[in-house]
Amino acid sequence: MTTKSKTFQKMDCIYGSRCYDAFDTTYTCNIYDHECKYNIGFASGERSKGFMADDVITFVLDHQSVLVTFGCGKDQSSGRSSFSNRYSGLVGLGRRLKVGSYSLPSQFGADLMSICLPWFYSGKGSSLRSSLSFHITPWRRTTSAKLLINQKFPLFYFVNLYKIFIGDKLLPVHPSWWKFTKGGRKSGVTVDTGTTITNFPLDLYIVFRYLFRREVGDIPVVKGPHKSLDTCYKDDPKGRPLYFPDVKLYFGEVNQKNMLLLSKERVMIHFTGYYCLAFKGWNRSHSVLGSTQLQGIGLTFDTFESTLSFDLDACG
Known part of the structure; x- marks a missing residue:
């Protein structure tokens, strides 16, 4: 994702309705700049802070375009530990919820998800x-x-x-x-x-x-x-x-x-x-x-x- 995309747009938490600050303390609505801000900590000690945004992505196989909501990190160094330099980003894959979640299964209405994870250390x-x-x-x-x-x-x-x-x-x-x-x-x-x-x-x-x-x-x-x-x-x-x-x-x-x-x-x-x-x-x-x-x-x-x-x- 890039902020230079023609379809990129910051989430407006005043005039929009999808900032989940009422459901989850991870999110807060800033009434001055209308940003839906997030502050999330991870079990291994890392922390990410930033704002929520939308963009349109197109899937290669079926050429279907969908609007996806995601977080734009501005501060990744406030936790007890730092993210590995092996990562270029984080994807939320939590269970599907009907409301209150930005995980991809929730956004796509998916009860079925399949994943293949890469080999990390073996050179494969x-x-x-x-x-x-x-x-x-x-x-x-x-x-x-x-x-x-x-x-x-x-x-x-x-x-x-x-x-x-x-x-x-x-x-x-x-x-x-x-x-x-x-x-x-x-x-x-x-x-x-x-x-x-x-x-x-x-x-x-x-x-x-x-x-x-x-x-x-x-x-x-x-x-x-x-x-x-x-x-x-x-x-x-x-x-x-x-x-x-x-x-x-x-x-x-x-x-x-x-x-x-x-x-x-x-x-x-x-x-x-x-x-x-x-x-x-x-x-x-x-x-x-x-x-x-x-x-x-x-x-x-x-x-x-x-x-x-x-x-x-x-x-x-």
């Missing part, structure tokens, strides 16, 4: 068939999680994660870690393509990390290049491949049809000279399944059927 990006579609999906629905509705956080995609295995070992944690409390988000699991690395509550992560290290075996843990990643291993000096266990996520029950198998780049991030576990702990009571674990997977979000389906390696 040039050959990836990345995509984002609404109303249709090209992916098979062989493995599915159930999408759960949380009335307090209606935009989030909560899923029914049931058990985690590292290799063939069950992660020994209480099932309550995976369930959100009624009317709140004290726990539970969300899927967020805007979060890079999967986050677990710190106490849960410590158990996950311990079991993972035990399954790796005798390879010594070393200090890695990023302080937020605390389970790293050096490349073998003789170039021999290192073995790291798979991570299996089961949704609803322990059943092959409900299992998402994570391996290789979806478990370990390879930096120069190091492999680091692509999971971390944080001081929150809910878990977020991030995009490193979902890269290269054909994702189908179906809020009408309340399912999130995974087509493994469909777009790798």
Whole structure:
């Protein structure tokens, strides 16, 4: 998007009617310049401030032109952390709401959304068939999680994660870690393509990390290049491949049809000279399944059927 577009227009929150300041404190209407301003923080500490605007975009495949509302960022440096320079922008893909949301599913009236995320660190990006579609999906629905509705956080995609295995070992944690409390988000699991690395509550992560290290075996843990990643291993000096266990996520029950198998780049991030576990702990009571674990997977979000389906390696 560019402000030089002939169809670009700032949202007028006085004479217009689509500034959602009455529904969400993220937005405020400035009565002096008529701008609908936004101020949004993200779970990983970044913050963006700016104003809302409209423009017309044309889809390449069907040549259909639609009016899209979006935020123009003017300040991206007020948060606890900064956005990665890998990003050129952010797209809101929250669940469809009939009113009060600018997410693309809400704007397009879409209960069905399919996504293919790029490979971030493996150098496969040039050959990836990345995509984002609404109303249709090209992916098979062989493995599915159930999408759960949380009335307090209606935009989030909560899923029914049931058990985690590292290799063939069950992660020994209480099932309550995976369930959100009624009317709140004290726990539970969300899927967020805007979060890079999967986050677990710190106490849960410590158990996950311990079991993972035990399954790796005798390879010594070393200090890695990023302080937020605390389970790293050096490349073998003789170039021999290192073995790291798979991570299996089961949704609803322990059943092959409900299992998402994570391996290789979806478990370990390879930096120069190091492999680091692509999971971390944080001081929150809910878990977020991030995009490193979902890269290269054909994702189908179906809020009408309340399912999130995974087509493994469909777009790798």
